[in-house]
Amino acid sequence: MKRVTFVYLLMCLPVMVFGQTKKTLAEPQVVTPGTGASAPSDAIVLFDGKDFSQWESGNGGEVKWKLNDGAMTVVESTGSIQTKKSFGNCQLHIEWRIPEKVTGEGQNRGNSGIFLQKQYEIQVLDSYNNLNKTYIDGRAGSIYTQSAPLVNACRKAGEWQTYDVVYMAPRFNADGKVEIPARITVFQNGVLIQNNFVIEGTTYSKEGYKPHYNAPLELQDHGNPVSFRNIWIREL
Numbered sequence: 001m002k003r004v005t006f007v008y009l010l011m012c013l014p015v016m017v018f019g020q021t022k023k024t025l026a027e028p029q030v031v032t033p034g035t036g037a038s039a040p041s042d043a044i045v046l047f048d049g050k051d052f053s054q055w056e057s058g059n060g061g062e063v064k065w066k067l068n069d070g071a072m073t074v075v076e077s078t079g080s081i082q083t084k085k086s087f088g089n090c091q092l093h094i095e096w097r098i099p100e101k102v103t104g105e106g107q108n109r110g111n112s113g114i115f116l117q118k119q120y121e122i123q124v125l126d127s128y129n130n131l132n133k134t135y136i137d138g139r140a141g142s143i144y145t146q147s148a149p150l151v152n153a154c155r156k157a158g159e160w161q162t163y164d165v166v167y168m169a170p171r172f173n174a175d176g177k178v179e180i181p182a183r184i185t186v187f188q189n190g191v192l193i194q195n196n197f198v199i200e201g202t203t204y205s206k207e208g209y210k211p212h213y214n215a216p217l218e219l220q221d222h223g224n225p226v227s228f229r230n231i232w233i234r235e236l
């Protein structure tokens with residue numbers, strides 16, 4: 001074999017080898033991205049501003065929140081609401097707004113929350129510019145009382161804000177003990193605020209995890225008229 005031919009074959013070897021390896025991989029499913037506010041083609045649209053068809057109240061009854069201008073708004077003392085469908089691992093997009101004329105202080109200033117699997121709260125609160133003083137791991141973008149946001153990416157009250165979430169549900173052993181804890185990544189208004197945080201357990205329990213299966217997404221009634229819109233989820 002001529003030296004030139006040998007060198008050429010040697011150069012081609014990685015391409016030949018890796019080329020063959022790549023052929024064994026399945027082609028990725030085609031997903032058409034959303035444009036503007038629309039969801040990707042494989043997402044479940046949970047709220048498009050028109051109705052509560054994907055939602056029920058926390059006790060399974062009719063939703064008593066307000067529906068107007070393409071948004072849903074908490075009505076005090078009507079209770080939290082939840083999706084009719086249950087979820088596990090997911091990518092979630094949700095938009096929220098504190099009213100422009102916000103009242104109250106601390107935890108009573110534009111408080112709501114997004115509970116993954118009805119257990120783990122991503123806090124919603126008026127936290128613009130760190131003006132509303134309350135405990136750091138109870139501010140907007142915190143995994144409530146467990147993890148403060150990495151930075152404060154909040155917009156002013158009255159402006160719409162986004163959370164984009166990647167959530168990996170916990171896994172439990174047959175004896176109910178956690179085998180793999182939940183993990184969560186959150187972008188607020190496009191800024192990373194939770195980076196693969198390992199969730200320590202149920203938000204309102206000091207005893208860590210309670211075993212559970214797939215469960216609804218819940219939005220909190222904390223007595224403040226917080227609004228939500230454009231909610232979609234992709235199951236992972």
Ligand code: MG
Pocket residue numbers: 111112113121123124220222
């Ligand atoms: Mg809350």
